[in-house]
Amino acid sequence: MTIEDRVVRKLTVRLLPILIFGYFIAILDRANVGVAALTMNADIGLSAAAFGLAAGIFFVPYVILEVPSNLALARFGARFWIARIMFTWGVISGLHAIIWNAESLYVLRALLGAAEAGFFPGVILYLTTWFPAAYRGRIIAMFTTGIPIALVIGTPISGLILTMDDWLGLHGWQWVYLIEALPAVVLAVAIPFLLPSKPEGATFLTEQERDWLVGTLAAERAARDAQAGAGGHSVLKALLSPRVLLFCVAYYGLTNLNGAVSTFLPQILQPFGLGNTATTFVAAVPYAVGVVGMIVLGRIADRPGRRWFATYLALAVAVVGLVGAGAVDVPVVKLIALCVAAFGVFGVLPIFWGLPTALLSSAAAAGGIALINSLGNISSVVNPAVIGAIRESTGDFNGGLFWLAGMAVVAVVALAVIYRLWGGRTPTPSATSTSTAGGH
Numbered sequence: 001m002t003i004e005d006r007v008v009r010k011l012t013v014r015l016l017p018i019l020i021f022g023y024f025i026a027i028l029d030r031a032n033v034g035v036a037a038l039t040m041n042a043d044i045g046l047s048a049a050a051f052g053l054a055a056g057i058f059f060v061p062y063v064i065l066e067v068p069s070n071l072a073l074a075r076f077g078a079r080f081w082i083a084r085i086m087f088t089w090g091v092i093s094g095l096h097a098i099i100w101n102a103e104s105l106y107v108l109r110a111l112l113g114a115a116e117a118g119f120f121p122g123v124i125l126y127l128t129t130w131f132p133a134a135y136r137g138r139i140i141a142m143f144t145t146g147i148p149i150a151l152v153i154g155t156p157i158s159g160l161i162l163t164m165d166d167w168l169g170l171h172g173w174q175w176v177y178l179i180e181a182l183p184a185v186v187l188a189v190a191i192p193f194l195l196p197s198k199p200e201g202a203t204f205l206t207e208q209e210r211d212w213l214v215g216t217l218a219a220e221r222a223a224r225d226a227q228a229g230a231g232g233h234s235v236l237k238a239l240l241s242p243r244v245l246l247f248c249v250a251y252y253g254l255t256n257l258n259g260a261v262s263t264f265l266p267q268i269l270q271p272f273g274l275g276n277t278a279t280t281f282v283a284a285v286p287y288a289v290g291v292v293g294m295i296v297l298g299r300i301a302d303r304p305g306r307r308w309f310a311t312y313l314a315l316a317v318a319v320v321g322l323v324g325a326g327a328v329d330v331p332v333v334k335l336i337a338l339c340v341a342a343f344g345v346f347g348v349l350p351i352f353w354g355l356p357t358a359l360l361s362s363a364a365a366a367g368g369i370a371l372i373n374s375l376g377n378i379s380s381v382v383n384p385a386v387i388g389a390i391r392e393s394t395g396d397f398n399g400g401l402f403w404l405a406g407m408a409v410v411a412v413v414a415l416a417v418i419y420r421l422w423g424g425r426t427p428t429p430s431a432t433s434t435s436t437a438g439g440h
Helices: 003-044 048-057 059-076 078-098 102-116 119-128 133-144 146-161 172-194 207-228 235-239 242-272 276-301 307-327 331-353 365-376 379-394 398-422 429-435
Strands: none
Touching: 003 048, 003 078, 003 102, 003 119, 003 133, 003 146, 003 172, 003 207, 003 242, 003 276, 048 059, 048 102, 048 379, 059 078, 059 102, 059 119, 059 365, 059 379, 078 102, 078 119, 078 172, 119 133, 119 365, 133 146, 133 276, 133 331, 146 172, 146 276, 146 331, 242 276, 242 307, 242 331, 242 365, 242 379, 242 398, 276 307, 276 331, 307 331, 307 398, 379 398
């Protein structure tokens, strides 16, 4: 085994389980409002449109605070800042148990968005300081498996907790918020002790492995900065780059798909005539297919020159599934179509992040990555309100599914423009190996 292989394997084993579990908790605490809504909406008198607005309000402060949060992480260090994010979102997630009307839900969803802002782009930035460029696509893909895994496991768990009605005088949906907030607080306390800070101080690597990693990352930073040119160190110039802004548009389309499926799926399935607990277990099926989509599409994307093809394939599958789900009301057929959609919806996210992560100079990476994530997530402010309004006016979610298919097309167009203007080159492991003298 080469030194490169040993280092990447050790980094993966040491860092990824902690970060994936953190993202698992984040998605669980963000998406459990969809399960809680099965009984919460009636208990507090919440309409479909009001619920859609509440789901979207989460992303208003989330979007605004993404870039400042990532710049703070770069200044104060990943361990401290990620722990701070997790602790505050855990506390606020638990406070959702005290809501009593639409307005109180709006306030707490906004506070939760403010608390969680910066976690995802912060972890992406953290990973870029540890893994050579050739491996970041697959590492980010492994990290983002926290989304469907959280939904596969968490949705049925939330459904079971929902049955705890009247235990200690609380509703089941209140227990959903209280119980699922605890892991974030506990992990926040442990993060500073579990996550290493910088490669230079990585005691789990041998001296030879550490020297190889530090040298490889330094060479990549120098090459990136040189390629960026004289203005490569301007954060503002990087943020206003047409490529970055087009990636924001593409990510806008992608987050429409992911956010809506995560938030509304239990309610989309509710008319099937199942009980609340059974609905949450059935909802886990498309999420499980989403995990398969991540694995299959990720393997396709890792083949030389196939990342862009895999991205387009994922979006095409998502469009077919969403249109099919919106066009039929036969429960089994609709569920199959939703599974097809989930294959593409969840499979495209990690592939996407393999495209822009090598785009920016090292000086502008913190702001640029956060900007793509934050502006892309504006869709999550608009989208739930649009789908909620469509549901309110038509009586079903079919129109909302067609809307989501349109958002996938927006992403395809933006990515096609990027590919046409700047090409689709992405790094491969062999490229890193051959360009790093002494790497083996």
